[in-house]
Amino acid sequence: MRALLWSLAPMPALLIAYLLAPPVVVGGVALASGAFVLFVVLRTIKLLRDQDLVNRRFTSLVRNASDLVTLIDAETKILFISPSAERMLGHAPDSLEGTSFLELIHPDQAARALEFILGEKADDCPIEISLRCADGTWLDTETLRTNLLHDQSVEGIVLNTRDITERKAFLNQLEQHAFYDSLTGLANRALFRDRVNHALSQARRSSNSVAALFLDIDDFKVVNDTHGHAVGDTLLTAIGGRLRSCLRGGDTVSRLGGDEFAILLEESTDVAPVEVANRIMRALESPFHIDGHELHVRASVGVAYANGQEGDAATEELLRNADVAMYVAKNQGKGRCEVYQPTTHKSVMSQIQLRTDLQRALENSEFVLHYQPLVTLETERISGLEALVRWQHPERGLIPPLEFIPLAEESGLIIAIGRWVLQTACKEARRLQHRYPKDPPLSMSVNLSARQLQSPTIVADVREALEESGIDPSTLTLEVTETAMMKNIDLSLMRLRELRDLRVRIAIDDFGAGYSSLGYIRQFPVDILKVDKSFIDKIDEGEEELALAGAIIDMAKVLNLLPVAEGVERVEQLERLVELGCDSAQGYYFARPGSQADVESHISGERDPDAVAV
Numbered sequence: 001m002r003a004l005l006w007s008l009a010p011m012p013a014l015l016i017a018y019l020l021a022p023p024v025v026v027g028g029v030a031l032a033s034g035a036f037v038l039f040v041v042l043r044t045i046k047l048l049r050d051q052d053l054v055n056r057r058f059t060s061l062v063r064n065a066s067d068l069v070t071l072i073d074a075e076t077k078i079l080f081i082s083p084s085a086e087r088m089l090g091h092a093p094d095s096l097e098g099t100s101f102l103e104l105i106h107p108d109q110a111a112r113a114l115e116f117i118l119g120e121k122a123d124d125c126p127i128e129i130s131l132r133c134a135d136g137t138w139l140d141t142e143t144l145r146t147n148l149l150h151d152q153s154v155e156g157i158v159l160n161t162r163d164i165t166e167r168k169a170f171l172n173q174l175e176q177h178a179f180y181d182s183l184t185g186l187a188n189r190a191l192f193r194d195r196v197n198h199a200l201s202q203a204r205r206s207s208n209s210v211a212a213l214f215l216d217i218d219d220f221k222v223v224n225d226t227h228g229h230a231v232g233d234t235l236l237t238a239i240g241g242r243l244r245s246c247l248r249g250g251d252t253v254s255r256l257g258g259d260e261f262a263i264l265l266e267e268s269t270d271v272a273p274v275e276v277a278n279r280i281m282r283a284l285e286s287p288f289h290i291d292g293h294e295l296h297v298r299a300s301v302g303v304a305y306a307n308g309q310e311g312d313a314a315t316e317e318l319l320r321n322a323d324v325a326m327y328v329a330k331n332q333g334k335g336r337c338e339v340y341q342p343t344t345h346k347s348v349m350s351q352i353q354l355r356t357d358l359q360r361a362l363e364n365s366e367f368v369l370h371y372q373p374l375v376t377l378e379t380e381r382i383s384g385l386e387a388l389v390r391w392q393h394p395e396r397g398l399i400p401p402l403e404f405i406p407l408a409e410e411s412g413l414i415i416a417i418g419r420w421v422l423q424t425a426c427k428e429a430r431r432l433q434h435r436y437p438k439d440p441p442l443s444m445s446v447n448l449s450a451r452q453l454q455s456p457t458i459v460a461d462v463r464e465a466l467e468e469s470g471i472d473p474s475t476l477t478l479e480v481t482e483t484a485m486m487k488n489i490d491l492s493l494m495r496l497r498e499l500r501d502l503r504v505r506i507a508i509d510d511f512g513a514g515y516s517s518l519g520y521i522r523q524f525p526v527d528i529l530k531v532d533k534s535f536i537d538k539i540d541e542g543e544e545e546l547a548l549a550g551a552i553i554d555m556a557k558v559l560n561l562l563p564v565a566e567g568v569e570r571v572e573q574l575e576r577l578v579e580l581g582c583d584s585a586q587g588y589y590f591a592r593p594g595s596q597a598d599v600e601s602h603i604s605g606e607r608d609p610d611a612v613a614v
Contacts, residue, residue, distance in 0.1 A: 022049075054334065068141075068161040074149060076117065077103045079156055088163055106130040106138055117145055117157060128164070140168045181255040183233055184240035192254035194261055195316045199266045200306055210306035211273035212318050213263040214326040215243075215280065218298040218334040220259035221412045225454045227293055234290050239297065242283045244311070246276060262322070277301040277337040298335035305340075310389065325346045345372030355407050357393065362416055366392050369424055370593040373602055374445065374564065374586045374599025377578050381606055384443030384477070386586065387425035388593050389417065402542065409451055418452045419461045426469035426476060428596065433471065436603050446479040447509065450484035454491055459498045473503035477528060481509045486525060493524060500525045510566070522559060529556040533567025536587075540572035550580045557581075582611055 037393040068088050071080040077102055089104070096104075105113045109129050116127045127145075140397070143161045146155035160374040179191035199210045217239065220355045236259065239535045243261060245254045254265040258448070263280075265273050271583055281299060295463060302325025306318050324338040327348050332338065357596060361367060367389055372496040374384040391399040408414040429444035436442060452458055466473050487493040495507055507528035512535050521529070555561040557587075565577050568587030577585055591602050 020107075021602075030350075068159075069574075070101060070161065071154070071156045072101050072117070072159065073156055074118070078113070080471055089131060089139060099342065104131045106132070113143075116143075117159070118434065131161070137194060139163060140165050141449075144256055153174060156234055164567070169369065184237050185253050186240050186244075186261075187252055187254040188597040189254065189262075192252060192256070192264065193315060193319070194263055195252050196318060199264060200314050200318070202266070203306060208266070209319070211265040212304050212322040213265070213273060213280075214276055214302040214322040215263065215277075215299050216263040216306075216328055216330065216605055217259035218300055220297075222454060222487070225451065225456065228296075231290050231293060231295075235288055235295055237425070238288050238290065238439075239284070246279045246283050246323060262319070264401075273303045273305070273338065274337060274480045277303055282334070300329035300334050300592070302338040303337060304328055309404065319384075324610050326600055327352060350409075354399075354404065355411065356607065358391075358407055358411065358413060361391060362413070363607070364394075367396065367417065367455050368392050369421065369422060369428070371428075371599040372586055372593040373591045373599065374443070374584055376584050377574070377582060377589045382603055383438075383440075383584065384445060384475075385420060385429070385599060386445040386447075386479070386593075387428075388447075389421050389534055405449070409449055412451070414449050414458070415455050417467075418449065419457075421466040422446055424467060426471055429475060430469045430471045432600070433475070435600075441475050442603075443475045443477055443505075444582075445479050445507065447479045448484070450481075450487050453480055453495050456486060458495060462499060462504065466504075474505065477507050479504040479507045479509040479530065482511060482521075489523075496525050507564070508561075519563075527562060528564055529559075529561040530564045531556075534566050535589075536565050536573055536577075539576045540570065546576060546580075549576075551584050553580050554597040586604045 008271075025374060048149075068080075069080075069082040070078060070085075072078055078097050078099055081096050083093055085091050085093050085096060094405050101117070102110055106129065113127065113129050126142045128140065128142050131141050133139055137605050140163070141161045142164045144160055144162070146158040149156055150158060178184065179188060179194075181188045196210070196212065202208070203210045217236075220235075221234070223235060231436065236255070240253065240255060240261070243263065247253060247263065247265075250266060256262050256264045263276070265276060280301065284297045284299055288297060302322045304318055304321035304325055306314065321340040324344070325338045328344055329336050329338040331348075333350070368391075370390050371385040371386045372388060374385045374386060389401060391398050391401075391404050405414070408417055423445050429442065433441045448458070455461075462476075462478070464517040466476065480492075480496070485496075500506060505527040506525060506577075507530055508524075509530050510527050510532045511529050512532040513519075529552075531549065535545070535549045535552060537547050540546075553563045562584065563582050565573075565582050565585040566587065568574055568577070568589045570583045570589060573587075574585065574589060591599070
């Protein structure tokens with residue numbers, strides 16, 4: 001009792017007296033005591049206070065929520081919309097209450113949204129809709145519905161709307177990385193294959209045809225080697241733009257990688273794909289002007305048609321056939337269009353497999369060098385060797401350079417192969433010079449392709465080969481064809497001067513087979529002129545051929561160039577060359593290209609000035 005009184009001490013005296021009063025009796029029935037009545041009153045007050053607190057909390061949460069909370073009736077009229085409407089959409093809440101929520105939804109989505117709001121779908125499945133902002137723009141949102149029409153305390157549908165602009169942008173970015181080329185913005189290989197698969201499925205149901213075009217930019221690596229990758233990337237982007245301009249809206253153009261593009265033509269006729277290919281090649285004829293450079297582009301195009309099948313296998317077959325046709329266009333001289341023919345499949349696939357094998361040949365050490373002697377005609381003794389690369393294929397045996405050098409040029413592998421040839425030939429020259437000392441020392445000739453000559457690393461590659469082998473630079477001769485030099489005269493001239501600064505000798509190979517202009521040759525820092533075999537073949541058969549060969553040899557000497565005859569096969573040819581005063585020669589008459597052991601036997605077999613290894 002004391003504890004109770006103590007707890008009640010702060011209470012007014014009147015209230016204490018009321019609590020201690022006995023129960024009220026009416027008609028013999030005891031009613032509630034004062035204490036109980038007060039308890040009920042206080043409990044009611046507490047409940048009312050708690051409810052008010054809940055209401056105030058709910059109101060505060062709704063008013064300060066980042067999401068948009070909207071209460072609508074069964075007719076989609078807005079009964080309540082949270083203040084976040086002004087932050088998200090720019091609309092004052094009062095201006096929206098009483099209007100239809102559908103008026104905020106993009107017209108293209110209104111029907112779908114109405115079905116979602118009033119339908120029987122589960123309330124935990126959101127919908128993506130675009131809502132109209134006060135400035136006329138559209139906001140990407142995700143809306144969740146809770147149907148409380150039958151709840152007497154609400155009697156409405158609650159819509160909780162969230163701004164998903166950032167999420168959509170992030171997802172779009174992910175999609176862009178996954179399905180679009182980062183450089184050109186075109187479809188990438190994955191998206192292109194998916195669209196081909198879909199197009200084949202549609203074509204099978206509608207009996208329409210589908211065509212695929214594979215397009216490869218001819219000699220594109222020359223652009224990168226000459227002007228740098230930044231210019232090359234800009235050019236690829238510009239090419240992509242021209243390709244798009246040649247197509248219909250429903251067609252797909254894709255960059256597969258590097259300088260390869262693919263085009264999907266849906267609902268095409270037999271003629272249309274070839275017309276599109278020709279239109280593309282005409283569009284590429286106009287020069288591209290990039291960073292002050294005027295660039296000319298040609299493309300090889302392969303066309304293939306679908307065969308009415310669908311699925312992954314059919315997709316793979318269509319793409320492979322288009323690639324085969326493009327490869328045929330490359331082999332036929334580039335800058336042209338070829339349609340896939342089943343009869344060419346086997347031979348072309350063999351070439352494609354060879355191109356694949358070439359990728360691994362260098363790392364598997366499958367290349368070997370053969371050497372052909374160079375003979376001084378005055379003494380008929382070997383004065384040097386020409387290094388000639390061969391491919392020792394593990395299954396096909398020894399492959400001659402004419403079969404794989406063009407593939408190496410096209411793929412760019414010629415740079416790595418050429419670097420290996422330089423290093424290996426210089427080391428072999430050093431070994432032979434030590435074993436067979438001569439005065440002057442035995443020389444070594446190495447061929448440079450057009451792509452090597454234009455490569456920004458060629459000077460460093462030659463310098464490294466010289467330093468590693470330790471040979472005198474004057475004993476190394478770099479042979480370059482006229483055609484290679486004329487592809488980019490300014491760059492070729494710069495590269496040859498840089499190479500001459502290393503004190504190596506420069507030879508023009510196959511002279512007469514290309515431009516045949518000594519006027520051009522005078523511009524270049526060269527030392528040796530190798531007369532093409534075509535001028536030597538009939539030198540012993542007629543006066544006209546003899547005079548022509550003689551004129552070339554005489555003009556070479558006027559220009560202080562050492563003339564070397566190529567392709568000498570008969571003694572009569574040798575005699576005519578001696579009469580014309582030619583300095584040196586090489587050919588089957590002296591020795592065929594052979595292995596290291598073969599050429600060493602030729603050198604060691606020279607026991608006297610009159611002996612020539614044959």
